[in-house]
Amino acid sequence: MYPVTTAHYMLLSAILLTIGAVGVLTRRNILVVLMSIELILNAVNINLVAFSHYLQDVSGQVFVIFVITVAAAETAVALGILIALFRNKETVHADEVDILRW
Amino acid sequence: MLLDSVLFYLFAILIVGSSILMITRRNVVYAAVWLINALIGTAGLFLLQAAEFLAGVQVIVYIGGITVLYLFVIMLVPLREEMLQRRFASQGWIAVICSTLMLVLVSVFLFRGADSFHLGQAAPPPAELGQMTTNSEQVGQALFSRYLLPFEMASILLLVAIIGAIVMSKARGAPGSSISSMDN
Amino acid sequence: MKQHILSIIWLTPLVGMLLLLFIPKENKQLIRLFANIVGALGMAVCLPLVFWFDNSIADFQFVERASWIPSLGVEYYLGIDGVALLLIVLTALIGFLSIWCSWNAIQERTKEYYAFLLFLQAGMMGVFMALDLFLFYVFWEVMLVPMYFIIGIWGSARRTYAAIKFFLYTLAGSVLMLLAMLTLYFLHFQQFNEYSFALEDLMRTTIDPTTQIWLFWGFFFAFAIKVPMFPFHTWLPDAHTEAPTAGSVILAGVLLKMGLYGLFRFSFPLLPGAAADDSTVEILAALSIIAIIYGALVSLMQKDWKKLVAYSSVSHLGFCTLGLIALNPAGVSGGMLQGINHGLSTPLLFLAVGIMYERRHTREIAEYGGLATRMPVYAALFGIAVFASAGIPGLNGFIGEFAILRGAFEKDPYWAAFAVVGIVLGVAYLLWLFQRIMLGSITNPKNETVPDLSPREILIMLPLVAGCFWIGLYPKPFFDLLEKPAAKLVERVQPGYFERAGIPNPLDKAKQVAELTKE
Amino acid sequence: MIPQFTATDFFVLKPILLLSLFGCGILILDFLIKDPRMRWWNAMTALLGEIMTGVAIWQHQQDLGGAAIQGLGGAIVVDGFSVFFNWLFLGAASLAILISVTYLEIEGEHRGEYYALMLFAQAGMAAMAQGYELVTLFIGLELMALSFYVLVGFLRDEKRANEAAIKYVLLGAFSSGVLVYGFSILYGISGSTDLRQIAAAVAQREPTDPVMILALVTLSVGLFFKISAVPFHMWAPDAYEGAPTPITAYLSVASKAASFALMLRIFLVPLWSARELWIPALAVVALASMTLGNIAALTQSNMKRLIAYSSISHAGYMLLGLVAANETGLQGIAVYLFVYMFMNFGVLTVVAAMRREGQPAEEVDDLSGLMARHPGYAILMLIFMLSLAGIPPTAGFLGKYYIFLGLIEAGHYLLAVAGALYVAVAAYYYFRIVRAIFLSDAADPPTFHLSRGVKLATVASGVLTLLIFFYPEPILSLAADSVLLALR
């Protein structure tokens, strides 16, 4: 078995990114879409930590902290908006939100 | 070294598996749970790479904070009806194909680049960091020196998130519907 | 005073417009009066120009030069030569007449109307004075907007379509011109390491032939659309037809001349290599000849009076461009003079249409007939306009056409041979028009009661008629004015033309005079 | 050991600090105001904040001599670039505040958080303009984006606002994810988050290095999204339409400008050595943006959507400046953004003022007969439309001028021709609006709510749109400084 290299982490990250993207693109439920975005951010985190480890540099890890913070903040705002939406439209489905078009 | 590899693959499988399960579960609660699993896997990977502090943050903030936030909101949504509806958008297969293609392309680039993977110069750890041993200390040191501004701004960011969440989720109709009326 | 005369000329209508804005819009009579006064004033301030202009100088006169945007090398740079002088005086005259002729025609939104007319006037004046390409472009574009409104608000049924068509066509052409200008500007910068849009600076730039040809076509689109040359003419019938009388008068009288002026002032001198290029010359000549014949043929078939006149412009302007592209003194001065001629005779035709339109509210030729019985004075003036347009000797059209034909003949006899077909057809459609409108007995009872021209209407037409006769009978002053600019252009495009031909160069004479006065 | 927080650091941070401070201040002030009719004090405070920030930026500009002033160990700088963009953000925010008061009062959503969020967003933008380090840039970007997510959905009882906000937040978060993925690779390549070091590391690599390309692609996707370039533009029309109109203006101007600032920093500093690689892709995207933006706008009847599509095409033009990748082109982006601010604000201010039975009137037809009712505003609208179309004598022409000149200098003639021809296409739909204003009569005209703020904002925008054309020297030199420093 080959030793695990940074490339492995990057590949894992890419796979996770793709899964996140698939989630964003396919799931009707906005909550799951949001979760999928978390997956994407996680992919980024994996990348950053892998680089940080490889480079023996701590900045990457700091970066991760900020990414997590941002993820939290985004989630909070997005969920707030979702609640407002749900209150007005009684739906959490992405494809039922389409009065703005064309 | 071997253990590292084994653990990596284990965590990788956990992450990928949980992620896939997450995006395919009909029940949103299950999805949230699989998200937690994926995040735990990631935390494991962090540990594997000597980023203990991050692993902690991951568990506390992500799993303890964000996922709970999700679960709160999930509670607001009527799950029964949800269970009866289509899970996937109409563009599902196209999306999957496109995403897979994207993955293939990214992988192609990654494989091509794998040889030349001398990421950075792999500089020896800076002297000042070398004196400090723990990961947390290193992170803390960086956070409060070079990343002081982002750190401060992150607080504003969180403030914005709080304001945003409150502004958005609070129902209208109360006499003063701004935050100031929260004390009512 | 003398050194700022050009600024005064173009600012007069603008200031007038700004003052006009302070008159309450209900007070229509005052607005009319004021606008007419400003129009007359605009004409009056041009008069000193005529007296101060020194025809012995080949260079630009009344030059005003000041830095405007230093970091781009843009200058406020005005100056005129003989051609510009003629066009400016024409613009002042046409501008005033178009204001005057709207006295009764425009009853709605009077204030806006006059404001736009005055604004347009300022823009047109600027176009003929600017020697800085940036400034020129600004004036060029500025004048589109009021014209758009004049057509669009006070036009007839399909006015919005016509207005936007006019606007977009011209805009599309002029943005390409902008690119060509910028390229020239950049090439100049590369060679001299200083930014400048000044005409004479850019003329110093050396450009390789291929680039020249590309740039030439860039300029060409803007000017060809404005002229309009075949096949870029289709905006013209619509714009002319739908515009109110004053709009048509200005369009025909001044705006179309801008295309010619642009070719004369910018395209050819800036890109002499491309202008002298055989294929360019041939394409332009072919387009001109097509326009001459084609415009005439299409005119023949028009049922709409105004559209007929509009298409006749295509044909006439074809002569102008043919003269220009002949690139010899006769052709160039003939082409520019024919531009002036067209600016006198076609506005007359449009005024005539407008006068009838005010009375009868239709432009269908079939609606008229036998008007000469009811309106002899009108018939006489219209007849003069028709004959002037048709190029009857003694009137202005002939002078221009003859000079153009001579220029064209010198370049290539076949051009002239084709162009004379246009002369024959020109007579055909104009006379047929005259016959259908004026001759015969009155068949439409509605025409029984139309009154003949009012003194105001006669007075509006008279200056133009006088101009037609003047150029027709004594064009020498005009040719004298055109001589040096034309010679300059010819010498620029075909260096050594005069020497090779053994003809004394008018510019040398001018140089001698200048040296003498210097001593 | 631990670097001291020096006076220089404070000086450099001043705008961000002031904005954050005033943002928090407004939140507190809002508690103290009991009478809803006195809420305009919030706006006044915000404007005061803008003035203070303006003073700070002025000081920046004064102290700026040749080289950049670095703060916090180079994480943040003051240079011509940041000063220029800070001025821009300041202008946009001030205008947005001016026109918000009436709008929010009519909507019944006049709350202090709104202004606070605007200031926070501006702080984020300032960080994006001043930041010289990935994390700062990222946090600045997110601060701005989060504020905007909330602001877009601020009218939370409006279905359209909800929808706009949710779309914006979902896509925004998605694209941020992609962008930060690119950041992570940049970090991986260089081992640093500092742009200079990244640039040095990138310069050592082959431009075609596969990992580099991955970074390039992900960064491009994220940034294209932010500047709403085709095909990453789709959020823009929806978000613009659903947002409160002042926010539409703020979003379309400031957020775009900040994103361009970020884009310029990233493409010009770390990715500069790979420009051979990204110029063609950028050209295609720019072309696509102009095409799609203009074509979609042709038949659009909602003013805000129309402006959205037009802003997409404007983004295309600005991208062309980057495609030119020379001094003129980049200066063009700066000038373009600056003039775009006034013209776009002008138009949207007028749209914001229109109401019919309490509901916003946003259709092109609602402008019909404006000339008869409010000739002054009609003429101002004409100026804005001419400017948007890029016709002199308006400032919009200067932007196009630089872009075209830049393209010509770089030898991209065909792009220049395409851009020029699209001017004519764009003029068509701008003149549809002009036609409505001047050439049509309205059967049922909407009412105009012209508060002092709206008047001030429109007149200021109009006057500046003209003034910048006639006396552009200060703006041009500022833009030139900004570019020179960005290129070093």
Next chain:
Amino acid sequence: MFFLDSIWLIPLFPLFGAAVMLLFGRLLDPQPAGGGHGHDDHGHDDHGHGHDAPPAGRKIISLLCPGMVLMAFVFALGAVIQLQGVANHTHEVVKYTWLTGLPSLTSSGAVPAFTAEWGFLLDPISSVMILVVTGIGFLIHVYSIGYMAHDNGFYRFFGELNLFLFFMLLLVLGNNYVLLFVGWEGVGLCSYLLIGFYFHKKSAGDAANKAFLVNRIGDAAFILGMLLLFSTLGTLKFTEIGAALQAGGFTAETAAFGTISAITLLLFIGATGKSAQIPLYVWLPDAMEGPTPVSALIHAATMVTAGVYMVARSSALYVLAPKTMLIVAIVGALTAIFAATIGLVQHDIKRVLAYSTVSQLGYMFLACGVGAFWVAIFHLYTHAFFKALLFLGSGSVIHSMSGEQDMRKMGALKKKIPITYKTMLIGSLAIAGIPGLAGFFSKDEILWQSWSTHHQMLWVLGFATAGMTAFYMFRLMYMTFGGDSRVEPEAAHHVHESPPTMTVPLMVLAVGSVLAGWIGTPVVFGPLHEALPSLEHWLSPAIATVGGEHGAAAEHHDTTMEWVLMFASVGLAIGGILFARKMFDRKLEGEPMRGLLGPAQGLFYNKYFVDEIYNALFVNGLVKGGGAQLSRFDARVVDGAVNGAGWLTRFSSTVSMWWDTWIIDGLVRLTAFLVKFISYPVRMLQTGLVQNYALFIVLGALGLLAYYLSV
């Protein structure tokens, strides 16, 4: 030399009259409201307000306009008398430079500044012309006072007539081709105005248009000819052309059709338009729609001869172009006989005269073509007298007949209008070539010149034409004045002799028709020839001759042959007259011409059937341009061609318009439409579904990745 230096004033007199009339005439001659209604023709006026005394304003007009022409005549006469004392009989007055400042390149070198002057040249040719123009012009003016007395637009008529004289004088006095062309176009313009004088009649308007348009076709060639001339010789001044030709070393282009031949041919095409030669003669018969004095002045005496004048003026060029000369001669001869055959069968009195004019003009060109330019001018001069006389006489007849022009409705008018009859008889005898009268001398000289220059075939044509001329003229005379009266009863009692203003000019012209020819007696008259003034001699300095030597052909002629030919033609003329008397001076039954010519009469009507093919080719043109006039004999031929061309023009302009609307503009609109059309699908991309948007982001990323994959 007062008169000589004042020749520039000669055109200005009528111009002054015209200006006064056209600007202020309405004040002098107030027009009744309602314009021309009820006054479709002058004849009816007798019933209307014929008894009204002429208003004072009209009296002023009647004095002013003819007075101006008289002044011009006096000045012209004075100038011509003074000219005799000038060396070379040439005097030039240049008023100012008109066109200038246009340096040009020509094949004979550069011309520093092309100038066309507003300059006047009085030389023998123009002296003849101005006398004819002013003299006959004056008479016709006087005649018009009576003829037009009851017409509306009295002032307009005189104004335009004066204007015509101005241009005509400009034409003949101009010292260069450009100024000549000004007059050339000017007279065309006035002809247009005067043919369309009764503009409320559609046919008048049509005829006017047709005249101008056909003329314009010729003018186009004229312009080209002028340009070619200028670019070859570098000058357009008559006095400089001879020198320029010598300097350029041009010799007669006997072998090839060279530049000079091209110039002369182009100029000649111009002349065929103005002087109504094949193929551009069609406008002249229609031009009879104008008032009769106009027909007399413009379409008989002066304007139509401008072409002849111009060719004679360009004789220096023509002698160098024998091929063109031949063409000129052939066209002239063919036109002469062609028009004469048509004239044989016409019923309209003015049309007979119109075709006669065409025929006589053909003679003049025949003379030019055989190199006898002076004879052309001679015939022009005599023709002016007798044709003006005939037209005015026919006008008098028409006047007395209340506007009737059809000879089948006349007859036996001899007694009722004796003065008209007698004067017209003199005119007819003159045109028929009865010895002693003007027409004899000039026509005989033409025939002799064509014989002596070995153009026997052309002589035959001219000879036959002479016979036909005599026949159709006396057919006209007998149908009108002799035989039985076929006058409509209601018109019959109105028949009256015309007023003195009309008859006096007739008498003066009759005298002229008798005497005018005696300045050009044939050489064979010997002593008589020596004794009388010779026009040939007078004209010789201004006219070039073939071979360059003056009078070469005349010196060596065969005296016997000339006598023989002269008697033959006189005999033929007398025979024709007698034959006409036999056929028409009696009660007419049916169509005598058909009896005489048999199928040939039909042939003339049907254009010898050759023209039917022509006709069929343009049948569309005939249908489209249709109208009664096309059914007329001549209309079928060239008119058919003209109308066919007209149809082709209309067709092509329809195509052009279609092309314009649908292709050129269509392309623009199509683009606009397509752009707008694709706007909808483009907007449809914006589905409103957020995940679609996200998919586009992914697709965009995919696109970028794919692009870089290939880099």
